[in-house]
Amino acid sequence: MAGSEVLVLIPARMAASRLPGKPLADVGGRPMIVEVARRAAAAGIGRVAVATDAAEIADAVRAAGFEAVMTRADHPSGSDRIFEALGVLDPHGAVRIVVNVQGDLPTIAPQTIRAALAPLAETDADIATLAAIITEPHERTDPNVVKVVGTPIAADRLRALYFTRATAPYGEGPLYHHIGLYAYRRAALERFVSLPPSPLELREKLEQLRALEAGMRIDVAVVDAVPLGVDTTEHLARARALLAVEGQSGEQA
Incomplete structure (x- = not known):
């Protein structure tokens, strides 16, 4: 899969309900959105x-040497936002x-980030995403930890059957913490954003169920750890601490 055929898009808006303005929050001496762009670029x-x-997000991104594209303000989800951006950045369909x-x-x-590409290269899945085995007991019952229920198709690969906030599946065995990073085939993204919200999506408040209910195939690459998502001031403080440790150890992002 040639690099020119892959486009990494990072949707960002200022109006996050729990932490307004978080894309520009300082983490490791950079705006958060710039740090994410830096890591996405490092994925190569x-x-x-x-x-x-x-405009302030776009300005910060461009000042750091990365690319930004302006999109409409009325998108209901990040998926809709990236689909608009795809049309702007690649109108001729090379991606x-x-x-x-x-x-x-x-x-x-x-x-x-790189791991999300593997399922699309190796199978005919429409969408690929990520998960990690849950190791913290409290996460098994936490509705904020989304679980993916899947059938194993390789040592580090699942075919998704369902996503849920409940503790599932029942019985002995691992539970998988879903990581909300997606790789779409272009046609799959176009189809996905054209579909209306589905019944289970609305019930679970999980957008990816729309794809499963429409018969689309989602494969899951199992990775070692769940990256920290920043939604609160506590998360922000933890991210700053983790990046400080990373900087002191000289780890390459």
């Missing part, structure tokens, strides 16, 4: 751009794979 899988409706990286994952490892 293709062109990287931030899709936003806020085959679109990777949606959340803009609030400032500690995500580049190899974690």
